[in-house]
Every structure is written in C-alpha cells, then in structure tokens.
Amino acid sequence: GAGVSQSPSNKVTEKGKDVELRCDPISGHTALYWYRQRLGQGLEFLIYFQGNSAPDKSGLPSDRFSAERTGESVSTLTIQRTQQEDSAVYLCASSFWDRVLIGTDTQYFGPGTRLTVL
Amino acid sequence: EDQVTQSPEALRLQEGESSSLNCSYTVSGLRGLFWYRQDPGKGPEFLFTLYSAGEEKEKERLKATLTKKESFLHITAPKPEDSATYLCAVQATSGTYKYIFGTGTRLKVLA
Numbered sequence: 001g002a003g004v005s006q007s008p009s010n011k012v013t014e015k016g017k018d019v020e021l022r023c024d025p026i027s028g029h030t031a032l033y034w035y036r037q038r039l040g041q042g043l044e045f046l047i048y049f050q051g052n053s054a055p056d057k058s059g060l061p062s063d064r065f066s067a068e069r070t071g072e073s074v075s076t077l078t079i080q081r082t083q084q085e086d087s088a089v090y091l092c093a094s095s096f097w098d099r100v101l102i103g104t105d106t107q108y109f110g111p112g113t114r115l116t117v118l
Numbered sequence: 119e120d121q122v123t124q125s126p127e128a129l130r131l132q133e134g135e136s137s138s139l140n141c142s143y144t145v146s147g148l149r150g151l152f153w154y155r156q157d158p159g160k161g162p163e164f165l166f167t168l169y170s171a172g173e174e175k176e177k178e179r180l181k182a183t184l185t186k187k188e189s190f191l192h193i194t195a196p197k198p199e200d201s202a203t204y205l206c207a208v209q210a211t212s213g214t215y216k217y218i219f220g221t222g223t224r225l226k227v228l229a
Contacts, residue, residue: 006161040221043205043207045216056215059216093161106152107217108164111160
C-alpha cells in the first residue's frame with residue numbers, strides 16, 4: 001500500500017511569513033508524529049497524535065508552532081512568523097501504536113518537507 | 119535522562135570490507151530499539167526492530183544485534199549502494215511513544 005506522503009517537498013519562504021506543511025499517514029495507522037531534522041543533527045520530536053486523544057505537544061519549540069489532525073487522517077503543521085532558525089527538514093511518521101501489543105511501535109516516515117527561511 | 123549515542127560519526131569502507139556501527143543507549147526501560155537507513159534528501163527507511171537482549175535480525179548484508187546497553191549494525195561485504203546515514207532510536211517502557219534518536223553514522227562505501 002501507499003506509504004506516508006508529505007507536501008510540499010520543498011518550501012522557500014521569507015522571514016515572518018506563515019507556512020503550512022501537510023502529512024498523509026498510512027491508511028489505518030492511528031498514531032502520527034512530527035519531527036524536525038536540522039542539518040547534521042538527529043531527529044527532534046515535535047508533536048504526537050493518537051486517535052481522539054489530546055495530542056502531546058511537548059516537543060513544540062515555541063507557540064509559533066501548531067499542528068492539527070483530522071480524525072486518523074491528514075495532519076498539518078503550521079509555523080507562524082517563520083524565523084531563519086526554523087530552516088530544517090520536517091518529517092512526518094505514522095504507526096499503528098498500541099500500548100500493549102508488541103510490534104506496533106514501528107514508525108514509518110514520509111520523505112519530509114525541506115523548509116528554507118530566507 | 120534517556121540518551122542514544124552512535125559511533126562512529128562517519129565511516130568510509132572499501133567495497134567488500136565488513137564493519138560494524140554502534141548504538142549505545144541509556145533508557146529507564148527498553149521497549150524497543152529501531153534501526154533506520156536515511157538517504158540524502160529522503161525520509162528514514164525502516165530496517166529493524168529489536169526488543170530484548172540477545173535478539174538478532176538480518177536483512178541482506180545487514181545484521182542487527184542487541185545487548186542491554188548497546189546495539190550493533192553489522193555490514194557484511196558492503197556495496198556502494200549501502201552508502202547512507204544509519205539512524206538508531208530507542209523507545210522506553212514508561213508508556214511513552216516517543217523515539218529518542220541518535221545523530222546517526224554516515225557510511226560511505228567506495229567501489
């Protein structure tokens with residue numbers, strides 16, 4: 001089946017503008033994650049959605065960052081008033097997370113959106 | 119604090135020269151350890167999940183092993199197409215779904 005898809009693949013914006021990044025998870029996956037990857041660095045957790053539960057926003061770096069998810073489908077990550085330090089690759093992943101079931105933890109990643117803030 | 123350290127940061131091998139990548143971890147309780155491959159400009163591609171010490175998994179020229187403190191990714195007779203960044207991540211048993219990633223090992227295999 002189809003994997004995780006993200007759009008756009010590349011986004012160049014000017015400092016101070018708002019941007020919206022989109023993620024389509026694998027069908028049937030209940031959990032969705034956003035990560036940020038700065039050049040030469042590891043993946044940094046941003047936010048997590050699981051079904052109808054309240055999202056875990058503990059990784060969002062500032063109140064300029066927000067995310068929404070509609071049911072168990074599409075998610076959008078919004079960055080308001082972008083800054084140059086927001087330049088990074090934003091990765092989305094999904095999984096069929098179940099707290100008890102072994103083997104449901106594996107996260108599958110999309111290709112990412114490369115954001116460049118000028 | 120949960121932590122993952124990968125070594126070396128970068129590795130250059132001749133084609134056919136076998137080697138191992140290391141992932142050392144500190145976590146309150148390990149639910150799973152994950153290996154991914156990431157090519158430039160792409161998202162991480164899932165390779166293996168390991169759950170308990172002593173477990174091993176293989177896929178083509180790759181073999182992942184796990185102890186209570188570290189995991190190794192063994193690459194046997196690598197080819198140039200194995201060149202990529204290899205990422206390790208852990209997930210704790212505390213109920214959290216979060217992955218803690220290492221910074222990766224950049225592997226270059228020369229023909």
